[in-house]
Amino acid sequence: MKDILKIMPYLLNYKKYVIIVLVLSLISSVFSVISITMFIPFFSIIFGEQELVTTMVPFAFEEKALLHNMSYVISSVIIHYGDNGPIMALVWVAAFLVILTFLKVASEYFEQYFSSPVMNGVPRDIYNKAYAKILDLQISYFSQEKKGDIISRLSTDITEVRQSMVSSFSGLIKTPILLIVYIISLFLLSYQMTILILIILPVLALLTGRISKSLKTSSRNLQNLIGGITVIIEETLSGIKVVKAFGGEKSVLSKFRHNTFLFTKLMNRVNRKQKLASPLTEFIGVFTISIALVYGGSLVLKGEIAGATLLTYLFLFIQVIHPAKSFSMALYNIKKGVVSLDRINEIIDTPVTIHDSENSIPLKEFKDSIEFKNVSFSYGSKRVLNNISFTIKKGQTIALVGQSGSGKTTLANLLPRFYDIDSGEILIDGKEIKEYKLSELRKQIGIVTQESILFNDTIANNIAFGIENPDPKDIEIAAKIANADEFIRQKEKTYQTEIGDGGSLLSGGQKQRLCIARAIMKNPPILILDEATSALDTESEKLVQEALENLMRNRTSLVIAHRLSTVKNADLILVLNQGSIIEVGKHEDLIAMNGVYKKLHAMQLI
Numbered sequence: 346m347k348d349i350l351k352i353m354p355y356l357l358n359y360k361k362y363v364i365i366v367l368v369l370s371l372i373s374s375v376f377s378v379i380s381i382t383m384f385i386p387f388f389s390i391i392f393g394e395q396e397l398v399t400t401m402v403p404f405a406f407e408e409k410a411l412l413h414n415m416s417y418v419i420s421s422v423i424i425h426y427g428d429n430g431p432i433m434a435l436v437w438v439a440a441f442l443v444i445l446t447f448l449k450v451a452s453e454y455f456e457q458y459f460s461s462p463v464m465n466g467v468p469r470d471i472y473n474k475a476y477a478k479i480l481d482l483q484i485s486y487f488s489q490e491k492k493g494d495i496i497s498r499l500s501t502d503i504t505e506v507r508q509s510m511v512s513s514f515s516g517l518i519k520t521p522i523l524l525i526v527y528i529i530s531l532f533l534l535s536y537q538m539t540i541l542i543l544i545i546l547p548v549l550a551l552l553t554g555r556i557s558k559s560l561k562t563s564s565r566n567l568q569n570l571i572g573g574i575t576v577i578i579e580e581t582l583s584g585i586k587v588v589k590a591f592g593g594e595k596s597v598l599s600k601f602r603h604n605t606f607l608f609t610k611l612m613n614r615v616n617r618k619q620k621l622a623s624p625l626t627e628f629i630g631v632f633t634i635s636i637a638l639v640y641g642g643s644l645v646l647k648g649e650i651a652g653a654t655l656l657t658y659l660f661l662f663i664q665v666i667h668p669a670k671s672f673s674m675a676l677y678n679i680k681k682g683v684v685s686l687d688r689i690n691e692i693i694d695t696p697v698t699i700h701d702s703e704n705s706i707p708l709k710e711f712k713d714s715i716e717f718k719n720v721s722f723s724y725g726s727k728r729v730l731n732n733i734s735f736t737i738k739k740g741q742t743i744a745l746v747g748q749s750g751s752g753k754t755t756l757a758n759l760l761p762r763f764y765d766i767d768s769g770e771i772l773i774d775g776k777e778i779k780e781y782k783l784s785e786l787r788k789q790i791g792i793v794t795q796e797s798i799l800f801n802d803t804i805a806n807n808i809a810f811g812i813e814n815p816d817p818k819d820i821e822i823a824a825k826i827a828n829a830d831e832f833i834r835q836k837e838k839t840y841q842t843e844i845g846d847g848g849s850l851l852s853g854g855q856k857q858r859l860c861i862a863r864a865i866m867k868n869p870p871i872l873i874l875d876e877a878t879s880a881l882d883t884e885s886e887k888l889v890q891e892a893l894e895n896l897m898r899n900r901t902s903l904v905i906a907h908r909l910s911t912v913k914n915a916d917l918i919l920v921l922n923q924g925s926i927i928e929v930g931k932h933e934d935l936i937a938m939n940g941v942y943k944k945l946h947a948m949q950l951i
Contacts, residue, residue: 351683351690355470359463363518366459370519373452374526377664380445397423456519468507475499475692482692483699484763493576498692501571502685509682513675520672527665534658535650538637542662563615564684570611572688574604615681634662699762701783708781711789711870713774714738715760715901720769722755729755730924732769735917739870742902744912746945747921753905756921757873760903761790791869793893795876797856799848804833805840807848808862819866827862827892829855854889861892872902918942 356363397420422437423430476499487495531539581588581597588597641655715737722730730752737743745753758764759771762778771778778786799807808823809815820840824830832855836842848856864872874893906912913932920928920935920942928940935942 351686352467355467356463358470359466362459362463366456366463366518367522369452369456369459370522371526373449373456373519374523376445376449376452377523378526378530378661380442380449399424464507468503471506471686471689472499472503475503475689478693478695478697481697481700482695483697484758485698486695491572491576493579494572495692496579497568497572497575498688501575502568502688505568505685506682506689509678509685513678513682517672517675517679520668520675523668524665524672527661527668530661531658531665534654534661535641535644537644537649538641538658541640542633542637563611563618564681565687567608567611567615568685568688570604570608574601574608577601577604618677634659637662699765699783702779704780705782706776706780708773708785708789711739711773711901714772715871715903716770716772716775717756718770718772720756720759720771721767722759722764723767728924730759733924733926734769735919735926735929737901737903737917739901740899741916742897742904742912742914744904744906744915744918745921746906746912746918746942748945750923751921752924753921754875757875757903757905760871760873761787761792788867789869790871790873791864791867791896792873793857793860793864793875793896797848797853797860799844799851799856799859801844801846803838803841803843804836804859807844807859808840808866810863812866815866820862823862823866824859826865826895827858828888828895829858829862829892832858857889858892861889861896865896870900872897872900872904874902874904874906876905876907920945 398416399420401414401417419434419438422434426433479495479499528539528543531542577597577600581601588594638659641650641658644650645655717733717735720730720733721728733752733756735743745756747753755764759766760778762783765779773781773786773789800810804824805815805817805820808820817840821830824833824840833839833842842850844850844856844859848859851859874897904912904915912918915932918928918930918932918935919926920940922941928935928938928942930938936946
């Protein structure tokens with residue numbers, strides 16, 4: 346029951362359909378029972394166990410009244426047709442059976458019809474909720490989790506929820522109703538045999554419960570293993586050049602085969618446990634029927650029940666086996682699917698640590714300055730920045746230089762609140778950045794990184810990313826400023842050219858100029874340039890540097906650079922070492938200091 350409740354919040358969005366399915370399941374169950382029990386009076390009269398009934402009794406929902414009135418209808422047919430009465434009664438019973446069956450299957454069809462929006466809508470809602478949560482989560486979450494495992498949860502696990510859990514929705518609703526209606530009918534036919542059966546059936550629940558518990562554990566291990574396989578695939582595709590260049594094919598293939606071997610072994614175990622539910626239920630059902638046959642036969646011999654009642658009872662009980670098997674399988678599927686739902690909920694339930702404060706205010710315009718005051722930051726227990734303080738006036742360009750690992754990129758990532766600081770303050774126009782709405786803070790900032798991050802879409806859509814209904818003319822203007830329009834025009838479809846996964850159909854310089862065009866299109870007053878030219882050849886660097894200068898014009902810029910030649914004209918250069926600012930000044934002043942900056946500059950000249 347606890348497992349079933351986990352999916353209830355999603356089912357509540359479709360309560361209209363759930364109610365309709367419940368009603369249709371009840372109708373279908375009633376028609377199914379009536380189509381079976383109507384044979385009792387027919388057999389009783391035909392076999393001579395009961396005389397013809399010539400009067401009706403008031404309708405009541407009890408065995409005697411229902412059977413009496415059904416006997417009256419059959420008797421009336423027999424009397425009306427004289428010698429052909431028994432044959433015509435059989436025709437009437439058969440016709441009535443056809444009508445009931447039609448109504449039953451029609452109810453079952455519409456039950457499935459109205460189940461479809463639930464079965465397909467719930468996975469969609471889980472998909473949307475999980476994806477929306479991923480967009481809300483802080484950058485640090487993705488540093489700690491493996492991308493392949495996240496992809497696995499959003500693909501394989503959601504598919505498993507649909508196949509194992511949501512597909513059981515109809516069975517979980519219909520089969521309990523069907524079982525209840527059947528058991529009530531069995532009680533009405535013979536309470537003695539039904540009590541005996543209800544004593545035996547808990548054995549089924551005990552056995553299936555034990556198997557279901559072990560199945561849940563195996564399923565969790567299976568889904569974790571699938572996540573691990575997805576991680577290997579994702580890492581291989583991302584690093585395929587390295588794999589081939591270093592001859593790592595055998596190594597990654599061996600690792601992959603080992604994981605798929607474990608997956609197959611565990612999948613066999615899960616399937617075998619899952620398939621055990623149906624034969625186990627059927628065996629216990631037949632075993633119970635055998636007991637009912639012996640006990641019911643003794644009651645017939647004693648004259649306590651009629652032979653027709655026993656035949657109908659046994660036939661009705663046989664009908665119980667199928668929904669019991671279906672319900673058992675549904676419970677198995679729920680156990681298997683809830684494991685995947687738990688894995689998805691681990692993402693959905695992850696707390697968002699970087700969000701708007703309760704009284705956050707808008708940031709419509711950057712007016713004056715950005716100030717870092719005694720800022721310190723750590724990744725876990727590792728201190729990365731120590732008491733950083735500096736101010737950027739509007740329109741200034743501040744450069745951050747230093748060896749790798751000195752904290753330059755981390756410092757830049759604090760301004761758009763990709764991470765929150767441990768201590769100190771970061772102020773924009775005199776207010777702490779946590780006081781501003783997060784979305785509006787980031788609207789004021791444009792970022793161009795060393796890695797050209799593009800999407801598998803058209804050139805136009807990449808330039809206008811994040812902008813609703815962009816003007817094509819603005820896209821072209823942004824591309825021209827970024828020195829990208831010329832190479833775009835050379836493409837067959839120009840701005841509607843698909844650039845492939847991550848811009849794989851473009852050169853490094855072309856990709857970087859598109860990233861700059863995207864920043865220009867956003868038109869932010871504050872820029873963060875993180876080693877935007879370090880991975881380019883000389884010709885591409887020249888074009889990109891010109892584009893960057895166009896981008897930086899009349900904007901406030903925080904520039905991270907390894908190539909010191911690109912920051913000579915900065916208004917102020919901060920030299921970082923092990924998370925601390927050790928030198929501050931313009932290019933000429935830092936050269937005159939004869940310190941760390943001059944050494945870095947001399948090394949690059951060499």
